[in-house]
Amino acid sequence: MYYTEEEITLIEEAENFSELPNSITNGGNLEELQELKIPDPIKKPVSQDLLEHRYFIKSEFWKKIPAFKEVTEEEFLQSKFQNRNTVRKVEKLKELTKGLVDPKFIEDVEKGMETAPMNLSISPYILSLINWDDPYNDPLRIQFIPVNSGKEQDHPKLTLDSLGEQDDSPVPGLVHRYFDKVLFLPLDVCPVYCRFCTRSYAIGGNTETVDKVKFQNTPKKWHNAFAYIASRPEIEDVVISGGDAYMLAPDRLRLIGEILLDIPHVRRMRFATKGPAVMPMKILTDNAWTSALTDIVSAGRKKGKEVVLHTHFNSANEITEITRQAMLQLFKSGVTVRNQSVLIKGVNDTAESMIHLIRKLSYMNVQPYYVYQHDMVEGTEDMRTSIKDTVELERIIRGVTAGFNTPLFVTDAPGGGGKRDVHSHDYYDEVTGISIYRSPSVDDSKLYIYFDPISSLPTEGQKLWEDESLHEVLIENAIENSGYASLEHAQ
Incomplete structure (x- = not known):
């Protein structure tokens, strides 16, 4: 910092x-x-x-932004101020950072936005925490603001829906992959837009390169999803994501919680939100929303059902005294908070940065739950790391704190294989960057393949991927060498 x-x-x-x-x-x-x-x-x-x-x-750090110099703490802590002043256009970013950053940087951003799969959307909170003296290397800028100069050519196997969620959707806005769990997507907006979003095929408005699939934030549109969940007695676990649960109006948050709690076989519910990392003051000042969440948690406990909040801190630089107070309020209200990070180059891919994040989360009573290998999403090649580096990072992390506060490092297997321990690959070639996973509990007839970013490969491997005629040969050889040639490659 x-x-x-x-x-x-x-x-x-x-x-x-x-x-x-x-x-x-x-x-x-x-x-x-x-x-x-x-x-x-x-x-x-x-x-x-x-x-x-x-x-x-603990300082009034937002006053580093000239336009916020006269903003009081009381005003800055209001979620209405955060929403009203969220930066959604490069021109607004240019206006707010005038005098703080070289104009050439803004030009770089403008060019970066031309091919970005996600729209620009940054809360004043995050904007104020970016080190504008060195924006190119700042871990918050890397997550939310693309620059053309940092762009890498996509690996040929990157897609918009790398996890194949749409293939596992019985009704719009619902993903049923695991036997006893569903992912409910009631809306397609977030308080900020992350460059690396695994649902760049749907979240936010259309961009110059992506026409989005839409999830409807309308209760009538949710009925089919609720009916499906109620009709399947094996479903015990529901993740409510999107989009972001932070953006649900309190009455709709409460409605979703009450309906799901009334379904007898639903035993666990997780509300997923990036909010605490990018707009923590909402928990402190939007009493209606926070009360809706805590009431659902309390109602679940009375029914013997677990309701928790899953959030998404990637860098300790996102955390301030405001964050600590917000997490303390949830803790005192009996709300369990777990964190799911994404491993991102330049953000948290060193032992020092990841250990610091884990310890800081633990200190705030936020359980570090997962660290995801970056999904193979188009337009994010510069943010991904190799399986080799992730396995080594996991090795270092293990033992730095209590086991229950040590996250699992996982690969969400491309093509719909679900979460696999990152080191549990059945085959890995560090030269070609091809790793192969099986997921018997999801589909024991398929293989799931992850591809390291080409820039992380040795020269020999990079040259192999330069020759398009070799791509399928490399994959076929990897499958053969894995010993599972009889299984189908999920794509």
């Missing part, structure tokens, strides 16, 4: 008994320990760097 010591606060833990608050030592459970000699340590004292995850930005 590029903030000064005056702009951050350390959530201190007492280092010795003399620093414990009087409320604890005076008549508290620890009072009798005061007189004891502290045992000799068997571990060396840790450096302050290892406690960096306890620092949270």
